[in-house]
Amino acid sequence: MVHRKTDECAAVTKKTNLFVLASLLGVLVAVSTLVGILVVRGLISSQPAPSSPNPEPEVINPEEETEDEEYSLIDFQPIVDDFVNSTSGKRGVIVYDLENEQIVGEYDSTSVHNTASLYKLFVVYEGYRRLEDGTWNPDDIVSGTGQTISKCLDLAIRESKSECAEPLWQMIGHDELDLIIKNDFDIHDSDISRLVSNPQDIFKMMYIFYLHNDIVNPDYINQMKDSFLVQPATTYNWRQGLPSGFSRANVYNKVGWDFNPNGNYWNIYHDAAIVEFPEAKRHYIVVVMTSRVPYQKITDFGRRFEEYFYENNQ
Numbered sequence: 001m002v003h004r005k006t007d008e009c010a011a012v013t014k015k016t017n018l019f020v021l022a023s024l025l026g027v028l029v030a031v032s033t034l035v036g037i038l039v040v041r042g043l044i045s046s047q048p049a050p051s052s053p054n055p056e057p058e059v060i061n062p063e064e065e066t067e068d069e070e071y072s073l074i075d076f077q078p079i080v081d082d083f084v085n086s087t088s089g090k091r092g093v094i095v096y097d098l099e100n101e102q103i104v105g106e107y108d109s110t111s112v113h114n115t116a117s118l119y120k121l122f123v124v125y126e127g128y129r130r131l132e133d134g135t136w137n138p139d140d141i142v143s144g145t146g147q148t149i150s151k152c153l154d155l156a157i158r159e160s161k162s163e164c165a166e167p168l169w170q171m172i173g174h175d176e177l178d179l180i181i182k183n184d185f186d187i188h189d190s191d192i193s194r195l196v197s198n199p200q201d202i203f204k205m206m207y208i209f210y211l212h213n214d215i216v217n218p219d220y221i222n223q224m225k226d227s228f229l230v231q232p233a234t235t236y237n238w239r240q241g242l243p244s245g246f247s248r249a250n251v252y253n254k255v256g257w258d259f260n261p262n263g264n265y266w267n268i269y270h271d272a273a274i275v276e277f278p279e280a281k282r283h284y285i286v287v288v289m290t291s292r293v294p295y296q297k298i299t300d301f302g303r304r305f306e307e308y309f310y311e312n313n314q
Helices: 007-041 077-085 116-132 149-158 165-172 174-183 199-211 218-229 295-312
Strands: 090-097 102-107 250-260 265-277 282-291
Touching: 077 090, 077 102, 077 295, 090 199, 116 149, 116 165, 116 174, 116 199, 116 218, 116 250, 116 265, 149 165, 149 218, 165 174, 199 265, 199 282, 218 250, 265 295, 282 295
Parallel strands: none
Antiparallel strands: 090 102, 090 282, 250 265, 265 282
């Protein structure tokens, strides 16, 4: 219902509104004066506030990329086929283009292999996660090694013959790591307790290292990157396989092996790598798992891979 106001009430209301308006104008003038004083004194910047930084997670290769940049899609299947046709024995291969996010070469990538030292990839990444969340102290000593946890995580990748990975694995628990691999890493066809995996699952683990979404501490990231890239020869040259085939790329790799001294052959030779072509800002994951294949054939695969990349990259 609408009530009619008397002329007297309307007049009072009009005066009241004018009073309120005048008061508000007075407040605005006072605030403007105060802000002007503060600007002069430098307590409030007269420039717009900078936007808050929101960096993307750093990858193992920290080259910056623009979102709208297009990358040529190179089919590496001919190179994979050449490798397979030039070798005998058991072999599985997968090549993944990280910029285009798709497999660009593959052979028998779900075939089951003994992991050899590649099981350390799973142990080490979980170890870094535990340093990151504070579950583990990096300076604690790993039983039986005389090394700190941080140093053991480094050596488990850098030095393939290092004995650090096994006690780290025991600290995590074999059954516990199997659950983490399935539930957290979303990798389901490997049985690391039995040292069983395949090229596809090893690729997935290398992809997790590439993104390392669980690890943001720059010290851990830098140590992790360096251990994959710099591996001085000790018992063997741990870079004699895939990395030795490249001359213009950075190859972040982990090797797995089993040498038969009686027959003088490598019963197992695996290479799992993130390959970076810095000048082209391109990245690939390459996994080669073999049995009874000379490592020199894997070196040749790396050499031909690089040649083919530069022949076809536009």
